[in-house]
Amino acid sequence: MYVKEVNLYQFRNYEQLNLSLHPKLNIFYGQNAQGKTNILESLYLCATGRSHRTTHEKEAIHWHKDEAHIRLFLHKQNRVEKIDFHLDKSGRKSAAHNGIPIQKLGELLGIINVVIFSPEDLQLIKSGPKERRRFLDIELCQLDRIYYYNLQQYHKVLKQRNHFLKQINKNPKDMTDIWDEQLVHFGEKVIEARKVFIEKLNHLALLIHGNITAQKEKLLVEYSPSVSSNQFREKLKENLVRDLQSGTTSIGPHRDDIVFKVNGMDLRTYGSQGQQRSAALSLKLAEIDLMKQETGEAPILLLDDVLSELDENRQKDLIAHIDDIQTILTCTGIEDLILKQIHKGFVYYVEDGHIYPKDSKML
Numbered sequence: 001m002y003v004k005e006v007n008l009y010q011f012r013n014y015e016q017l018n019l020s021l022h023p024k025l026n027i028f029y030g031q032n033a034q035g036k037t038n039i040l041e042s043l044y045l046c047a048t049g050r051s052h053r054t055t056h057e058k059e060a061i062h063w064h065k066d067e068a069h070i071r072l073f074l075h076k077q078n079r080v081e082k083i084d085f086h087l088d089k090s091g092r093k094s095a096a097h098n099g100i101p102i103q104k105l106g107e108l109l110g111i112i113n114v115v116i117f118s119p120e121d122l123q124l125i126k127s128g129p130k131e132r133r134r135f136l137d138i139e140l141c142q143l144d145r146i147y148y149y150n151l152q153q154y155h156k157v158l159k160q161r162n163h164f165l166k167q168i169n170k171n172p173k174d175m176t177d178i179w180d181e182q183l184v185h186f187g188e189k190v191i192e193a194r195k196v197f198i199e200k201l202n203h204l205a206l207l208i209h210g211n212i213t214a215q216k217e218k219l220l221v222e223y224s225p226s227v228s229s230n231q232f233r234e235k236l237k238e239n240l241v242r243d244l245q246s247g248t249t250s251i252g253p254h255r256d257d258i259v260f261k262v263n264g265m266d267l268r269t270y271g272s273q274g275q276q277r278s279a280a281l282s283l284k285l286a287e288i289d290l291m292k293q294e295t296g297e298a299p300i301l302l303l304d305d306v307l308s309e310l311d312e313n314r315q316k317d318l319i320a321h322i323d324d325i326q327t328i329l330t331c332t333g334i335e336d337l338i339l340k341q342i343h344k345g346f347v348y349y350v351e352d353g354h355i356y357p358k359d360s361k362m363l
């Protein structure tokens, strides 16, 4: 699978753009704040229905305009498919697949699979549990629409439960029973899906990490659920008094985490910065492999200014791993390693919302 063409209309700093992409490597380079990440964002939006950088997608409409449009032509299993994504000023998002409107944005998931890798991902191990849950959910939602549905429902019920917990003048017992039943119903499914997913990811990450550390480090990626699925109902009841005092639900998948260990040592507490970054890289590469394994197709890789954050060996590990998948890469300068890859793809120079194809000889 690869994206053949991207058309943008009034999206971020692009008034109008028609761009052809190479099936393998596409490099967008230029100074800061010129519109490189905006290209990645448009692809991410079409894949997931969301932006990777804001929860208010209407911000992506070109200033002073009322709407934005993204159109992608996708080469998938020897067919060309089309995705249209539309944003309007009221915040409404809509999409169509091959010209047929999509009823719920969740139906976009799985048409194109993307893996995004930005400098923040390298901080995944030392950042907070929220970022690690986000990492987990982005991939799982793309792979499994049922998971996406269960997660959405879980968060909806959680919000309602928390709202009622704050209504202390009402009878809490009766109120929470209604929400607890549904919370457990969706929460159990979320926990089970995360457990299976992390087991698979762990298996792949272990192999990759062994290779990039010359077999010196054994990486373990472990699910750390806030509560196990078979104890969820009981623990909710046990914690009710505490939840009423705090006005919030203290346990459940919204408090889950992932633990990383190297040779048995907790990487978050004891790992060096270099070890943490290498583990984050292994995890991302495992994510790509897992997508291939689960869908039978390679995902599209969006690399947002990440090469400059890696040392030369890690850059090589990354480049070697992405040899056969479509990659859209942004960078501020063309480094040696990238120059060597140019024969495999297109290079574009980005300046102030305009894109100029560059011949490698002109660089």
Ligand SMILES: Nc1ncnc2c1ncn2[C@@H]1O[C@H](COP(=O)(O)OP(=O)(O)OP(=O)(O)O)[C@@H](O)[C@H]1O
Residues within 6 Å of the ligand: 011, 012, 013, 014, 030, 031, 032, 033, 034, 035, 036, 037, 038, 039, 059, 060, 061, 062, 063, 305, 330, 332, 350
């Ligand atoms: N809604 C919008 N309308 C018009 N321009 C916008 C809008 N949102 C952002 N921009 C402009 O887009 C540019 C930023 O683009 P982008 O984030 O893609 O930068 P970049 O080239 O990736 O830079 P960096 O290397 O710093 O990450 C800025 O000039 C910003 O003013």
